[in-house]
């Protein structure tokens with residue numbers, strides 16, 4: 447008897463595996479392919495000879511927790527207590543899972559916007575709670591009226607993802623005002639704010655839940671160094687929550703992993719003393735612009751991208767096939783891997799849209815674009 451009968455292998459695993467099998471250029475799963483900052487690898491090399499190889503304290507390596515508090519202060523002017531409000535996790539994935547497991551009970555309802563990243567629904571189901579999928583508008587902005595109509599006395603949490611994977615949309619001041627209105631009517635509703643791409647926004651600055659006074663006491667904020675420092679394989683992220691919620695989250699964390707990788711935490715804490723996260727937006731904006739320019743003469747129609755390192759594209763002018771079939775053929779017949787957008791929807795709605803990851807070196811983007819322009 448399966449506890450998750452409808453859950454299959456993640457599309458990111460499926461597409462990356464297929465890309466490798468067919469030796470295709472992998473623009474599917476989101477990870478950078480350029481070298482990590484040498485300052486970070488030098489710190490890591492030096493640390494291998496130091497005494498950082500045993501368990502860290504359960505909630506995180508103290509110097510890293512202080513650095514995270516400093517980062518939140520410098521980015522958002524929010525003061526948080528490293529001892530009581532921060533948890534270092536094995537990537538954002540573990541932060542999301544641990545938070546939901548700790549705070550959501552049998553029978554609760556959790557609002558998940560559709561389309562959505564794939565990590566949210568399973569932990570809700572494992573809690574015997576009910577995911578309530580609420581469709582975004584056609585331009586991928588939240589439909590607050592629909593969200594409010596989906597709230598009830600059973601609503602425990604709403605999950606927002608800003609900047610948004612896969613659409614690259616970012617939330618605006620007006621969105622937060624609407625969210626705050628709903629929260630004022632549902633005093634027990636919590637917000638899980640997945641902001642793993644917080645430093646990857648372009649024309650407009652990222653508006654973080656950290657800056658919203660009305661949210662602070664009810665919001666769990668999730669981030670990941672994987673995205674910010676091009677180290678997705680290190681799997682180090684962090685969760686910020688008010689003490690009364692963090693106490694519960696830590697209870698689960700201590701039995702799920704107890705503590706996470708010590709040397710990575712030590713390296714990141716030292717790197718945070720020298721790195722400037724504010725350069726990341728410009729770096730990826732240039733990548734986005736270059737990728738868009740390379741695809742200018744293709745038959746793909748590129749959608750707006752305000753943040754993240756993902757570009758959504760319509761292939762409606764190329765094929766009538768559904769997006770999963772199209773992505774498979776893109777690998778086998780054209781040598782490029784992408785992600786079908788239907789897999790982010792609860793009802794697998796096919797709109798002839800696919801997602802490319804542009805966190806790649808210029809040579810990879812150029813090679814992929816050459817193939818894509820020939821379709």
Ligand code: PMP
Pocket residue numbers: 476536537538539540563565607611640642669670671672673678681682683
């Ligand atoms: N949330 C979103 C929106 C993501 O795109 C990802 C993965 N890239 C994660 C969470 C998971 O992050 P991590 O790899 O740090 O677990």
Ligand code: GLN
Pocket residue numbers: 456458459474475476477611
């Ligand atoms: N977040 C990455 C993406 O959207 C995938 C991470 C994973 O494979 N779990 O591509």
